[in-house]
Amino acid sequence: MNQSVFYTFLQSSLLLFSLLLTPLCAALQITPKPLSASVGNDHFNLTHDSKITFNQQQAQSVAQQLATFLRSPTGYQLPVSQADSTTKNSIAFKIVDIPLSQEGYALSVTPEGVEIQANTATGLFWGMQSLRQLLPAEIESRMPINQANWAIPAVEIKDQPRFSYRGMHLDVSRHFFDVAFVKRYIDWLAMHKFNVFQWHLTDDQGWRIAIDAYPKLTEIGATRPHTVVGHTYDYQPLFDNKTVSGFYTKAQIKDVVEYAQARHIEVIPEIDIPGHSSAMLAAYPELSCHQLAVKVQPQFGIFEDVLCPREDVFAFLGVVYKEVAELFPSQYIHIGGDEVIKKQWLESPEVKKLMQQHQLTTPEQVQSYFIKRVAKIVQNLGKTVIGWDEILEGGVADDAVIMSWRGTEGGIQAAKMGHQVIMSPYQYIYFDAYQSRNLDEPKAIHGLSSLKNVYQYEPQPSHLSAEQQAFIIGAQGALWTEYIKTPRHAEYMLFPRLSALAETLWSNKTQKSWSDYSQYRLPALLKRYQQMHLNTAYSSHKPIISSEINGQQLVATIISEIAGTAIYYTLDGSEPTLQSQQYQKPLVITDETQLRARSYVSDLGQLVGDARLTLSPHLALGKEITLASLAAEGSATKLQDGQFAYDQFYSVDDYAIFYDTDLEAVIDLDASTQVQQVKLGFDSGRHRQLHPPTHIQVLGSSDKQQWQTLAEVNNPRGPMSVLSFAPVSVRFLKVVAINSKQSDDIQIPKLPLYIDEIAVY
Structure with missing residues (x-):
């Protein structure tokens, strides 16, 4: 049996073994999740008179690293010495032959002490990283913490990496x-x-x-x-x-x-x-x-x-x-x-x-x-x-x-x-x-x-x-x-x-679980990152606003990647607070609205995020649209989904994109309809400056044969152009935007024209 086949067999066996153990190792709050783990009901107390030992010289450096790491938050000057056997009130690093890969380790915590076994110093080092996460989050502080004891839960872990x-x-x-x-x-x-x-x-x-x-x-x-x-x-x-x-x-x-x-x-x-x-x-x-x-x-x-x-x-x-x-x-x-x-x-x-x-x-x-x-x-x-x-x-x-x-x-x-x-x-x-x-x-x-x-x-x-x-x-x-x-x-x-x-x-990929990671182990990590004074992103907690056309209605939904996150929103463009409406169910949007939302993170005790989306249930919403050019990238439905892109950061998915060609779109309003304004979105407005069209023209028709110019503008500036005109009844609207096309930049040989919405009122 070659080495890779052996490790696959071994990993499968350990996985089966781990499934028989209770409680699940999610309770350990270790990331990445160990291959197998069982949790006891007791713990080991790290104190000022604890010891750190190693059984071979190549294990000494890992033992010394742990002593150095523990010194700052605990204030303990823990001695490091060589010992073949594990003594009471000690953390022992042992290089021994165990049925795991070269980077694998076995970690045992009992009320008497801690023992980490591995085939190599590398395995011991990874075991030490897991031990680190078993300690309270305050262990990450590089300043002394006045704490009576440092409790480590009793566990039995066998672990090794999936990928080399x-x-x-x-x-x-x-x-x-x-x-x-x-x-x-x-x-x-x-x-x-x-x-x-x-x-x-x-x-x-x-x-x-x-x-x-x-x-x-x-x-x-x-x-x-x-x-x-x-x-x-x-x-x-x-x-x-x-x-x-x-x-x-x-x-x-x-x-x-x-x-x-x-x-x-x-x-x-x-x-x-x-x-x-x-x-x-x-x-x-x-x-x-x-x-x-x-x-x-x-x-x-x-x-x-x-x-x-x-x-x-x-x-x-x-x-x-x-x-x-x-x-x-x-x-x-x-x-x-x-x-x-x-x-x-x-x-x-x-x-x-x-x-x-x-x-x-x-x-x-x-x-x-x-x-x-x-x-x-x-x-x-x-x-x-x-x-x-x-x-x-x-x-x-x-x-x-x-x-x-x-x-x-x-x-x-x-x-x-x-x-x-x-x-x-x-x-x-x-x-x-x-x-x-x-x-x-x-x-x-x-x-x-x-x-x-x-x-x-x-x-x-x-x-x-x-x-x-x-x-x-x-x-x-x-x-x-x-x-x-x-x-x-x-x-x-x-x-x-x-x-x-x-x-x-x-x-192991069969053990991965987003709910387990996001609900149990991620919060523990975030607390650890706080102790490390890291500038951590809470983006996964932030609101995600989306919308869909349901019949004649525009319906907005707000969710978060982290289940159970409380979300607060406003419909007037103002900043949400804890006194704002809490999101409970999808929202039917009846007028042009800037929907804003923020999420409450209980561990931080504050709102995070600034989700914004301008939504408009305009007359052309979901109507049939025909593009003269087949060169557009992205779905034409982006032109009439009721979403404006200008108050979000740039994403290519928001636009129909016209490379080295113009926009010419004909919208069928199904029946003669009185219209007096068209809004054309063509810039992100956030973190990008997209190429504007050189000319915009709006035309109307009752039969798609005879067209009347309703409004036009030269050299518009973004992120959106509003073209208003005297009220007129038409069935068809034609919107033309001319791409400047010319570019001297080798990185952009053909200028793209980005159009995110054609809104009709």
Whole structure:
């Protein structure tokens, strides 16, 4: 029986055993949820005369870490000593042969003492993290707590991780974070039993790692003069006057790597090539095909400047990756490989010659050639390449590990090809996305990934065979920092979503339960985060407003991801208070209304959230609508669902989108109807500035043959245009909005026209 089959059998056996135990381990309030647990009726009291022991030298460091961790909140100077047997009133760490994986552990708490057993120091360390959560939340305080005793409930736990790769990423290129923050980040990962930290060190906006052979990489590439204000894809982007600069010395990187190793976390560096290389090319422009000056980018996105597939470039990268390999003992080096614009390659005589020499017929094959050359460099350094799923295009190096970020499709393809896969789909586990649609959320890049969305993500697609699923070695969350400038903002985006992903990666999927997690273990975690003074998001408690058309009525519903949350609302746009109406049942909306809602969190003793949605039961609600252009993305029903998007943050799902074409919509009102106003929504109004139309025209007709212009406006400004006219009876309305279409931005070659509602009154 091979190792993976044995662990699967063992895990199934332990799971069956755990189901026979009562009460359920939900009462333990440990996250991620252990594989099996039973709870006794007694407890162990940690006191000033308790002891900490270890049975082997390799267990000593874990014992010392626990003593150090306990010292600040308790004030206890607990002695740490070697002992083969467990003595009374002690916490014992023992490396012994037990029938669990190398990261597994057994934790026993009785009134006499605590014993943690594991095959390795890593298993002991994860056992210590569970012990930490058995202690009162005040143990997380780094200041002394005057507490008579520290009670630990009597338990028996056997636990091991589901996945061998449990990763979390941090982008320090877009905004630089100092060593002290990176160490705190690693501590947070360790607390949640992650074992991999991917350090995204280079991108278009900054080079953050010292390379001795090429000092200009940090002298020039580590600094940009300013940063875009608002969103990089705004209609009229603005810039601040604040320089962003910073990089890590080799001594600092070694310090961080050692710090992570002590917490049983592997640090994987990412040096992104051949795209996302503006900072590298700003320092050494001769590495491009055009060899012209390049700037460190003040905006975010995708840029044309890429490395050229020439021998001098591969020689340069060979030196860079050699120095990187010497700093990081990890078996992996991440080489990026994503979002490569191939325009400069197609224009280069050198690349055309290369394609002829190697019988390459497509730019994707040129990318494959580039990636395979770099993979060989990394392999010769004794490392394995990880790349984003674009490296599959055109062919991929045999031993490359695929990190699937654009969805799950790349990971599925790679698993079928026999490549190891790390799932990292942005739709689920990118923590730079919004956590709710409430307006008190800080700026995020785009999209929505709520706590429940993260928790319910499953890395192994069910339609893959068991053999193919085995190639998916785990998953990795990502914190990209385009719009995250400060540690406090980073904390908000991480917590508590980090805990939800931790449970997905560690716990047996058949044991996962959203109700168990959200009702029992999440509240305990939130109290722990409070003691850690983390800027925690309570977004999962916040209201979610939705509406639907029911016959001729527009009906609004307000819910929260956390069951039982009390929600208060107003219908006049005023801020809800505890004296406002408490939501009990769906609301029938009879007039244009700004519905606002907030949730009460009892543990905080306050209202949270600011959910707003402007709703309008207008005359065209749910009527038949015909679009002249079939190029629109998104359902035409978005144009007549009774919801305006302007008082929410941007979400692509709110709009019908017209790329390089105009809006021309004909609405059938079913019968001759008196109308006098049309409202056209075309901007989000929050956190994004969308391209407005250049002209809007409203026409009316009784037969769809003869049209009368009712109102029009040039160069409207958002987020919404109101076109009023003398009352007129018509059956059909035609609404035209002209897209400006022109763009000089390579990132937006065709300007999108976003329309979220055509309201008729």
